[in-house]
Amino acid sequence: MLDRVSVDEAVRELRPDFAVLVVVAEGLANGPGDHVSEGWLADAAAKADADDPHVGAWHDAYRAFGAKPKRTRPSVDALLRRAGSLPSINRVVDAYNAVSVEYALPIGGEDLDAYQGAARLVRATGDEPFDVVVEGEPAVDHPDPGEVVWRDDAGVTCRRWNWRQCVRTRLTETTKNGFFLLERLEPYPMERLAEAGERLTERLREIAPDVRVTSRLVGGP
Numbered sequence: 001m002l003d004r005v006s007v008d009e010a011v012r013e014l015r016p017d018f019a020v021l022v023v024v025a026e027g028l029a030n031g032p033g034d035h036v037s038e039g040w041l042a043d044a045a046a047k048a049d050a051d052d053p054h055v056g057a058w059h060d061a062y063r064a065f066g067a068k069p070k071r072t073r074p075s076v077d078a079l080l081r082r083a084g085s086l087p088s089i090n091r092v093v094d095a096y097n098a099v100s101v102e103y104a105l106p107i108g109g110e111d112l113d114a115y116q117g118a119a120r121l122v123r124a125t126g127d128e129p130f131d132v133v134v135e136g137e138p139a140v141d142h143p144d145p146g147e148v149v150w151r152d153d154a155g156v157t158c159r160r161w162n163w164r165q166c167v168r169t170r171l172t173e174t175t176k177n178g179f180f181l182l183e184r185l186e187p188y189p190m191e192r193l194a195e196a197g198e199r200l201t202e203r204l205r206e207i208a209p210d211v212r213v214t215s216r217l218v219g220g221p
């Protein structure tokens with residue numbers, strides 16, 4: 001997956017400062033959240049800073065493609081606002097949510113085996129399928145034309161850059177192979193991005209000591 005992640009030129013024109021650190025983890029041994037992963041969330045909440053300038057940068061990025069960031073908040077904004085009451089989902093999701101809160105950094109987690117083809121960040125045409133659940137039943141939604149989305153060959157995997165993930169590729173307790181998208185904009189330091197990637201890797205190795213982790217930086221100033 002590392003060599004199959006790309007950022008479309010239309011997105012680069014929108015935010016030339018965008019960079020994503022892609023972390024691939026093969027051989028995960030996920031499971032329900034436990035006292036360890038709940039501790040990660042609690043520790044991160046104690047360090048949460050909802051006024052971090054990175055949040056404002058993401059609001060600006062959302063406005064640039066026509067989204068209203070106070071109605072559909074960037075993931076890092078939503079997490080920081082709920083930092084003290086985040087529910088435990090599963091060990092891997094808890095791990096990356098905790099890093100996201102601690103580092104004020106949007107992080108997406110995907111099931112690598114559910115992905116079809118390359119992961120690419122594009123501006124949507126508006127007819128791409130987006131798998132959701134409505135009132136407990138599977139349904140299909142669509143992005144707005146021009147919206148920035150992550151997608152694969154089967155459709156949109158995350159709407160509005162990092163607002164909401166589809167059902168198909170989300171990480172579950174049975175996920176064996178995953179990949180993570182750590183996304184930054186100016187003025188976020190590249191050194192801090194690298195440190196967040198290292199912290200995530202540490203957590204994944206606590207969960208699965210034999211996990212194989214590789215990473216690649218895509219884009220950036």
